[in-house]
Amino acid sequence: MPTITSETLANGLPLHRVALPGTRAVTILVAFDAGARSERAEENGMAHFLEHLVFKGGEKYDHYKKVNETAERMGGSLNAYTSHDLVAFHITVRAEAAMEAIDLLTDFVGRPLLNADELDRERGVVIQEIQRYKDQPSAVAEELIDKAAFGDHPLGRTVLGPEEHLRTFSREAIVAFRERRWAGARGGAFVVGNVDHVAEGDPAVAELFQRFPTLDVPGPYEAAPRLQLETLVEKRDSNQSHLRLMYAPDIDATDPAQRAALTIYSTLLGGSMGSRLFDEIREQRGLCYSVYAIDHALSDAAVLQLGAGLESSKCDEAYKRMREIVAELHADGPTEEEVERARAYAAGRRVLAFENTNAVARFAASQAIVFGEDIDPDRAIDALDAVTFADVAAIAKKVDPTAAAVACVGPHEVAEFAAA
Structure with a gap:
């Protein structure tokens, strides 16, 4: 049986510890209610683009090589995902490296530099990702069924967004989206697995997760429409x-x-x-x-x-x-x-x-x-x-x-x- 404890930090971010017996691994995941369905029409693709950009570095690990190499030195598996529902960042490491992993994740995700030069370089990467999906008929069918079912509603749009949007997103618009949607009260931090090295109530743990800024709670996203029979x-x-x-x-x-x-x-x-x-x-x-x-x-x-x-x-x-x-x-x-x-x-x-x-x-x-x-x-x-x-x-x-x-x-x- 897992042992679960939860607390809400000063920045509004809930922190959950889920202790699972019999494992030497721990996953640290931070997620927000800031997926594609929370985008405005002109922002479609921004949630996913922002997911890419934070990996370019934060205040302490201020370059993508430092982020990647630090994760590798821990033997960690570092990744992220964006869906219509959520944007999430996660790292899985051996339990002894838990605090180092939290330090890394909360640095580049909680206080990303969002360097303008890196933004321009990453545009091309995401545009190539969009083009790759267009070359995969099964992926196109997945996007097409969402459009057939939900039309112009955010749930009917693609998570990656259209190529023309990626070419126009500015740093200011991306920062504004993050400040509007990445509120702690609409997110959560999760430490799951062997949590022996992440003590309950440890102020050092709370301090790291409080690198995420205190933000106003965003408004609700647009309710799901009735299914279109297109x-x-x-x-x-x-x-x-x-x-x-x-x-x-x-x-x-x-x-x-x-x-x-x-x-x-x-x-x-x-x-x-x-x-x-x-x-x-x-x-x-x-x-x-x-x-x-x-x-x-x-x-x-x-x-x-x-x-x-x-x-x-x-x-x-x-x-x-x-x-x-x-x-x-x-x-x-x-x-x-x-x-x-x-x-x-x-x-x-x-x-x-x-x-x-x-x-x-x-x-x-x-x-x-x-x-x-x-x-x-x-x-x-x-x-x-x-x-x-x-x-x-x-x-x-x-x-x-x-x-x-x-x-x-x-x-x-x-x-x-x-x-x-």
């Missing part, structure tokens, strides 16, 4: 297609029990090799190599996404059958056996994931910052174990099989994807 196709002359469908189950995304039930539903639908989609679309019909279903919960909405990568000539049959399977679950419900199997599989996967301190830290950040809920990883596993057959059957009824956004990259026309 179909978007990016036509490419290829023999492979990348298909995506998105549904919006009529559930309360703020209810952990309903979110857990949706996870079991998506698992039996397309989250394992024993799932309905994998068994029929791949194994029985041989229509594709890759097919899946996955659920994602935002703070104010939950979505269910289906996807497949397949030979273009088989796309029509796969699309129709995928929609039919969703409709069959809606009409007839799942079987008790497949719910039991999906529940065991989903809970088991979570147990295995939580053997990794970084996975627990990322989970805790989402729980605390996105949902304002308990960060105990054991309770997350218990929540899946507690899902009943009736819970999953109810979710199946809440997925409207006629209401899906559709996206596809390949040699197709929009008319090919009329509702099945």
Whole structure:
């Protein structure tokens, strides 16, 4: 069982210690409610660009080489991520190096130099990242389904943003975004794993995390809209297609029990090799190599996404059958056996994931910052174990099989994807 302690520092930043027995590693993660959905239209791409820029150095480690080489001398794994929900920075090291890792992370993330020359150099790097994604049809399909589902809402925009934005972002605008969105009260610091070298209540620990400035609490981001039922196709002359469908189950995304039930539903639908989609679309019909279903919960909405990568000539049959399977679950419900199997599989996967301190830290950040809920990883596993057959059957009824956004990259026309 993890031992969890939490306190709020003078700058408003919550600090959580999650002690996990049986590990020699520790992850330090700092995150803020400052992802792509918190951007204004003209700022799209700024949250991710800022994530890149802070790695160029802070007051103590004032050059990117010092940041990188210091992490390497600790044997540390240093990285970051930006999603629609969050921006997060994390380092995983052996437990003995915890205080050094906190010193490094809080320096360049908490008080970054944001040097103008480095900003201009990094523009080219991120633009290359955008171009790389454009060369990957599966990545384009991911961006296209968000646009089909959410349109011009921030959730429908890409996290990387358009290339033309990257060329115009000024240092002043980036600093203003950081000061507007990186408030401690809408973030959190997490020390997860072997915390023996990070004493509870140690003023030295608090002092390091208080390198993050005290900022005003930002206003709320724009609420998630209703799902748009748009179909978007990016036509490419290829023999492979990348298909995506998105549904919006009529559930309360703020209810952990309903979110857990949706996870079991998506698992039996397309989250394992024993799932309905994998068994029929791949194994029985041989229509594709890759097919899946996955659920994602935002703070104010939950979505269910289906996807497949397949030979273009088989796309029509796969699309129709995928929609039919969703409709069959809606009409007839799942079987008790497949719910039991999906529940065991989903809970088991979570147990295995939580053997990794970084996975627990990322989970805790989402729980605390996105949902304002308990960060105990054991309770997350218990929540899946507690899902009943009736819970999953109810979710199946809440997925409207006629209401899906559709996206596809390949040699197709929009008319090919009329509702099945």
